[in-house]
Amino acid sequence: MSPSRPxxxxxxxxYQSHIRKREDVMSIYDPNEIVRECVSCKRCYxxxxxxxxxxxxxxxxxxxxxxxxxxxxxxxxxxxxxxxxTVFVATNEAGQEVAIKxxxxxxxxxxxxxxxxxxxxxxxxxxxxxxxxxxxDFGMLPNAYAYIVSEYVGGxxxxxxxxxxxxxDVDDAIQIIAEACDALDAAHKAGLVHRDLRPECxxxxxxxxxxxxxxxxxxxxxSKYASRRxxxxxTTAKLQGRGQLPLRPTYLSxxxxxxxxxxxxxxxxxxxxxxxxxxxxxxxxTAKRVGDFGVKLLNSRPPSLRALNPEVNIVIEAEIFRALExxxxxxxxxxxxxxxxxLNALSLN
Numbered sequence: 001m002s003p004s005r006p007x008x009x010x011x012x013x014x015y016q017s018h019i020r021k022r023e024d025v026m027s028i029y030d031p032n033e034i035v036r037e038c039v040s041c042k043r044c045y046x047x048x049x050x051x052x053x054x055x056x057x058x059x060x061x062x063x064x065x066x067x068x069x070x071x072x073x074x075x076x077x078x079x080x081x082x083x084x085x086t087v088f089v090a091t092n093e094a095g096q097e098v099a100i101k102x103x104x105x106x107x108x109x110x111x112x113x114x115x116x117x118x119x120x121x122x123x124x125x126x127x128x129x130x131x132x133x134x135x136x137d138f139g140m141l142p143n144a145y146a147y148i149v150s151e152y153v154g155g156x157x158x159x160x161x162x163x164x165x166x167x168x169d170v171d172d173a174i175q176i177i178a179e180a181c182d183a184l185d186a187a188h189k190a191g192l193v194h195r196d197l198r199p200e201c202x203x204x205x206x207x208x209x210x211x212x213x214x215x216x217x218x219x220x221x222x223s224k225y226a227s228r229r230x231x232x233x234x235t236t237a238k239l240q241g242r243g244q245l246p247l248r249p250t251y252l253s254x255x256x257x258x259x260x261x262x263x264x265x266x267x268x269x270x271x272x273x274x275x276x277x278x279x280x281x282x283x284x285x286t287a288k289r290v291g292d293f294g295v296k297l298l299n300s301r302p303p304s305l306r307a308l309n310p311e312v313n314i315v316i317e318a319e320i321f322r323a324l325e326x327x328x329x330x331x332x333x334x335x336x337x338x339x340x341x342x343l344n345a346l347s348l349n
Contacts, residue, residue: 001186004108013200024109028137031292032066032261033046033048033066033067033068033140034047034062034063034065034066034067035062035065035067035075036049036060036062036161037059037060037061038055038057038059039057039059039060040052040057041057042078042079043055043076044062044076044077046067047061047067049126052140053277055243059081062078062086063086063104064143064349065086065102066105066141068196069090069100069102069141069249070139070147072091072092073092073098073149074090074091075089075090075100076088076089076091079099080200082109084104084108084172084221085102085103085107085145086101086102087099087219088100088102088154088266093122094288098151099149099152099218099219100148100149100150101147101150101219102141102146103145103147103148103222104145105143105145108144108145108146110170114140114146116222117146118138120147120191120192120220123139123191123192124192124220124222125137127186127187127192129183129186129187130216130317131180131186131215132183132186132187132217133146133150133151133153133217133219134148134150134215135149135150136150137149138222139297150218153203153218155205156204157199157201157204158176158200159198161199162199162278167280168279169277170279170309170312170316170346171349172213173276173279174316174342174345174346175212175213176204176213176215176278177271177275177278177338177342178240178339178342179214179215180202180215180217180337181211181271181335181336181338181339182335183215184197184264184271184335185218185334185339187217187220188264192220192222193263193266194217194220194221194267194270195221195256195266195267196219196221196223197218197250197270197271198250198270199274199277200215200219201219202215202219202274203215203216217244238285249290249293249294250273250283250285250286250293251279251283251299252270253269253270254269254297254298255328257294257298263328264334264335265331265332265333266293268331268332268335268338269323269324269328269331271335271338272322272323272324272331273322273324275295275323275342276302279308279316279320280305284302284324285297285302302321303323303339304317305320305321311349313349315345315348316342318345319338319341319345323338
């Protein structure tokens with residue numbers, strides 16, 4: 001009698017076996033372990049593991065961030081690394097996915113930054129708006145890092161859309177900016193300024209109503225404060241390490257670059273840069289060195305938008321250029337003012 005052969009597993013059974021194996025390994029860890037990241041798939045692991053179970057790639061530490069935050073949130077994968085910290089997808093005690101931003105101790109070391117974080121995090125916790133990611137929790141960690149937990153918004157960011165489309169159709173671009181203005185206006189009225197508005201912070205999902213895309217603003221910067229110091233060439237790495245200068249300053253307002261306080265008009269400037277990039281296919285100012293970028297930002301007018309996209313009418317260009325004025329007093333003074341002006345200009349197309 002011939003020996004029986006092992007029964008081959010179906011693809012579904014094989015996958016389930018793989019998941020059980022992964023969960024078995026992941027369940028054996030110290031809650032105080034430092035989180036490690038797979039550089040390939042961005043999945044997170046405790047530091048007692050050396051290789052990604054899925055990719056077999058060696059893991060790297062992410063500073064001194066714990067794998068479990070306050071024994072309530074398990075870090076699952078990295079969304080992005082920024083100048084002031086890292087944003088993760090995490091699982092809460094109920095097994096639900098949330099987004100959690102871990103803010104570096106160096107970015108929140110100043111008492112002013114800590115006070116602002118606590119004040120604005122509490123405002124954000126109380127703010128409920130359909131176009132702003134809901135804040136669920138916040139706190140400080142023993143290692144002086146701070147964290148803020150919000151709803152996880154899946155799907156594509158505006159950055160993904162820009163990469164996919166290049167130049168946007170004028171109608172689509174203005175409608176997305178108009179929806180972002182609605183969200184920012186609600187935040188501004190509540191006392192929140194984003195201060196770090198970029199295409200990565202605007203999530204866009206399809207809508208049954210093509211004229212009103214689903215837009216949601218995420219990742220408000222609740223720790224940035226005015227350093228009161230002008231940028232000095234040669235200090236880029238130090239400022240970026242402290243979280244006082246983004247890794248990419250493309251969307252910074254002139255007053256932020258000068259180390260001055262940023263109010264809601266700084267968000268309007270950043271939104272103007274995003275609108276320009278959507279319609280031109282590139283931002284108005286670029287440079288390899290931060291110092292060279294600053295010279296353009298503080299002294300140069302943006303290149304003609306209509307020369308880069310003839311579909312843009314002269315009034316739309318004028319309103320976007322007004323949002324990009326160097327002096328905040330010369331810009332639109334409210335997000336709803338920018339929304340109204342752009343929609344009125346669009347009606348002329």
